Amino acid sequence: MSLSERSRRAVWHPCTQMQALDEFPPLAIARAEGPWLYPEGGGRVLDTISSWWVCLFGHRHPTIHGAIKDQLDALDHTLLAGLTHEPAVALAEGLSRRTGGALGHAFYASDGASAIEIALKMAHHACVNRGQPQRRGFVFLERSYHGETLGALAVTDVPVFREAYQRLLMPSLLAPSPDARGMGSEAAAQRLEALLDEAGDTIAGVVLEPMIQAAGGMAFHDAHYLRRVREITRSRGIALIADEIAVGCGRTGPFFACEHAGIWPDLLCLSKGITGGVLPLSVVLSSDGIYEAFLSDEVGRGFLHSHSYSGNPLACRAGMAVLSIFANDTTRIDTAARVSAALEEFSRRPELCHARHLGSIWAWDLSPQAAERAPADFAARVRHVGLQEGLLLRPIAQTLYVMPPLHLDAEAIDHLTDRLPRVLDRVLSHSSREAPAWTTPSIA
Ligand SMILES: Cc1ncc(COP(=O)(O)O)c(C=O)c1O
Numbered sequence: 001m002s003l004s005e006r007s008r009r010a011v012w013h014p015c016t017q018m019q020a021l022d023e024f025p026p027l028a029i030a031r032a033e034g035p036w037l038y039p040e041g042g043g044r045v046l047d048t049i050s051s052w053w054v055c056l057f058g059h060r061h062p063t064i065h066g067a068i069k070d071q072l073d074a075l076d077h078t079l080l081a082g083l084t085h086e087p088a089v090a091l092a093e094g095l096s097r098r099t100g101g102a103l104g105h106a107f108y109a110s111d112g113a114s115a116i117e118i119a120l121k122m123a124h125h126a127c128v129n130r131g132q133p134q135r136r137g138f139v140f141l142e143r144s145y146h147g148e149t150l151g152a153l154a155v156t157d158v159p160v161f162r163e164a165y166q167r168l169l170m171p172s173l174l175a176p177s178p179d180a181r182g183m184g185s186e187a188a189a190q191r192l193e194a195l196l197d198e199a200g201d202t203i204a205g206v207v208l209e210p211m212i213q214a215a216g217g218m219a220f221h222d223a224h225y226l227r228r229v230r231e232i233t234r235s236r237g238i239a240l241i242a243d244e245i246a247v248g249c250g251r252t253g254p255f256f257a258c259e260h261a262g263i264w265p266d267l268l269c270l271s272k273g274i275t276g277g278v279l280p281l282s283v284v285l286s287s288d289g290i291y292e293a294f295l296s297d298e299v300g301r302g303f304l305h306s307h308s309y310s311g312n313p314l315a316c317r318a319g320m321a322v323l324s325i326f327a328n329d330t331t332r333i334d335t336a337a338r339v340s341a342a343l344e345e346f347s348r349r350p351e352l353c354h355a356r357h358l359g360s361i362w363a364w365d366l367s368p369q370a371a372e373r374a375p376a377d378f379a380a381r382v383r384h385v386g387l388q389e390g391l392l393l394r395p396i397a398q399t400l401y402v403m404p405p406l407h408l409d410a411e412a413i414d415h416l417t418d419r420l421p422r423v424l425d426r427v428l429s430h431s432s433r434e435a436p437a438w439t440t441p442s443i444a
Helices: 003-010 018-022 062-074 086-098 112-129 150-154 159-168 185-202 223-236 288-292 313-328 332-347 368-373 378-388 410-428
Strands: 029-033 036-039 045-047 105-109 137-141 173-175 203-208 239-243 267-270 282-286 352-358 361-366 399-402
Touching (some): 045 410, 062 313, 086 105, 112 150, 112 282, 112 288, 137 185, 150 159, 185 203, 282 288, 332 361, 332 410, 399 410
Parallel strands (some): 137 173, 137 203, 203 239, 239 267
Antiparallel strands (some): 036 045, 267 282, 361 399
């Protein structure tokens, strides 16, 4: 039995309707190197989405691997309550330095969603400790995505992920998206202001994804919105929670997306790229104001949240390696410019509209005419044909995007610009239905 077949029997795959695997079986990957994935059956696939936006500098980066191997020989794991270790401290110090000391306290967890849970709990608990327990509501934005655990899902606006769990979710207030394709940032900021005025002193925090609402369809907004939300939340004593899980670690250019606006939130969540996509780690960075609200003689006023793997030394060491690569890296900006130039012609295709780009994220929507003739399962078809053409792609509904590793050589860029138009042509001409299964090693 093939590995793909065994996987379908034994593994419950994430974010997957398992029944659909009859038509779209999972592709078995044997190894990876740089931006390339090597399937079991031969050939290679360009990881244009950095394996769910985590592999920041590509797969098996020697600096990150060297750091983890070195750490493994010294200290594999220990709890972080009552004990500490160099990697957890050094990573916290390094991240704090990157915020100029504005966010000087790092709380560790393992996944993006758990960082969001922590930030929501911290924001509310800080209010409780300050004598405002009625501040228990959160404002989130249309098109937002913050993860799949119940707290994170309660502030996520993607119906297909929420619907089945709606009854389990805490009530939260939905504000308009600042999406540049919609009402834009100033109008969205004014609506947020009005919503907060109406909610009075019941709100603990506003949670948003700075600059790009990623899973909600790569909705871009400008830095003005972030500056306005910073003003609005600060003047009302409400915590601003920046979810930089997708857009942090240099994805949009600067290390933190908030740097585009020159603001710091009260709480900032990082994950995904922080270990270069090798080990699970997330971090919530906190301002002094939030942190100090927890200092007390009473144990229960402290933040008693924990996870077994909080601050795992191997993951933190990988994080330190990412900071050092980022600090010494001179190629990523040049890479982004070369990818942009190479994608220019693709962006002008009549089947596409709203071409947008920031840092190492490029996105396009199907034009209204193309959307009309696109197959209903456009995203699944693109994934399927993409693999046949040697590209790992995962469109969000009718939004096509690439978020490749920050380092791509000329060969990888050529491969991308050669294959991407072919994938689009094949899917829009519906020839994807007659295509052979990708498990045949026809992959380039
Ligand atoms: C902005 C944002 N927040 C939170 C999450 C959840 O992270 P995780 O999947 O690690 O739980 C994601 C995942 O894609 C994300 O894009």
